Amino acid sequence: MNTLIALAGLAVLILVLEIINLRKTIVPLTILGLLAALGITFCDVQILSDNYNNMIVETNFSKMFSSLFIVITIFLVAMSQDFYKEQYEKISDYISLKIFLLIGAVCMISFGNLTMFFIGLEILSITLYILAGSNPTKIKSNEAGMKYFLLGSFASGFILFGIALIYGATASFDLNTISNAILNPETPNFLSLGVVLVTIGMLFKIAAFPFHFWAPDVYQGSPTITTASMSTLAKVAAMATLFKIHAIFESYISEAFTVLLICLAIVTMFVGNIMALKQDNIKRMLAYSGISHAGFMMIALFNTANATAELFYYAAAYSFASIAAFAIIIAVCKNYKDEKIKHFKGLGKQNPMMAAVLTMALLSMAGIPIFAGFFGKFFLFDSALQSGHLELVIFGVINSIISVYYYFKVINQMYSQEAISELPETNHSWIYKTVAVLAILLNIAMGLCPSSILNLF
């Protein structure tokens, strides 16, 4: 709860700083504020508490994920300094929107009442609609915002209707009352309809098959820094929330629905990876790769009792690798109109450091050892085996192999092809380099000592 209040105060403070003409201090102050919020979140990590009539329930789960979100936001805010250089007069809006995005994610992850869940989800989504369409001079950004808005509110409608049915069946929005009511055999059977509708809405938000079709378009059209926040912060928040909801209703949902979800997880992995093979735009490729990663993270749903730490580890590994990759993409594609993979030709010679970081980020996503991505996959597969879902492991391994192909396509372009044009060197790209290096170092540190993360739960 302290985290939430601190973050809300920070977001308002940013807007006030703009009014009193301290625009230059916004980014440094925000980073300091976020570090303080991280401290608040992390220091009382062992205390279980519920606040405000059980609206917000702080558990180890919510605190760990909140910390992850805050770290991701620190990276995003640091990159905003240079990314919004051309429209610096609007920097306070962009930064405060990023903090509101974070508030939505924290609400979603620590809800104890379905009201809070819905409000958090909507804060997250509405902020992302604005950020996706935040470059109104470009038709592509507008189109991305429009598509995301239509499909996002469509999904919100499903979630709201599901919540209404759950309320009708259990007479409460409170999670404790609901989990008691679902054990009662007299609960009306439209509760299951409600649970299915909420799950469908959340599958939309994590971009799982068959609700994935918006993701590539939206990721491609949005400004790159928004794409980075969508594929890390929003995706991980939605995934962790789906995990939490699934854990509550797990005893209630039928065997057939579990089988359906297993099939969806497998198909999501395949669709993401196979479609990614033929993309020539790197943002679009990462969108499809994000879909397949959502499929991997769905493996955790089938062992909700033991897979919390594994899901967190995978999500953190994926987010840090994504942040590093997107930082390099922004730095390289700054002076191009689009983000074609061919722009990366010869990067290995022109700027070996950036090429190395992007290589490491892609290797982590592909699941090559040393990097945390490998151990993330390993732990998830292990949790699937514990719950007896061998098929998930088999298809997961096949998909890891497929994904290596398109990640290496980019790496190949960087090292074995000649450059077609000079890399534009600007004195501001040190921010991107620092962010990318820090993110990839975090990733490698997680890979070197995975137990230190797993033991936090």
Place this chain on the structure above:
Amino acid sequence: MENVLQIIGIENYIYLAILLFSVGVFGILYRRNAIVMFMSIEIMLNAANLLLVAFSNYHQDPQGQVFVFFTMAVAAAEVAIGLAILVSIYRHIGSIDIDKLKNLKG
């Protein structure tokens, strides 16, 4: 005083809400005019609101009605954003037909 909900029966409210919700879903799937799609989203959200209010009365519990206030605020914010994006699109392509948005492909 006799409760009108008991005379009509809660099932009929559920059927009506599901019907309205389906109208909204099909509106989004079949109509290509952005304004009509916005209206369909509103119908979906209002179907849920109707259901919440009906259940709130049925359980004699005020939580559902409070939730509806939150939903209405959220729906208003959502449509405000949507219309802003739509105005920006109209300035570019001079149309609000969703099928004309074909710049993003892979």
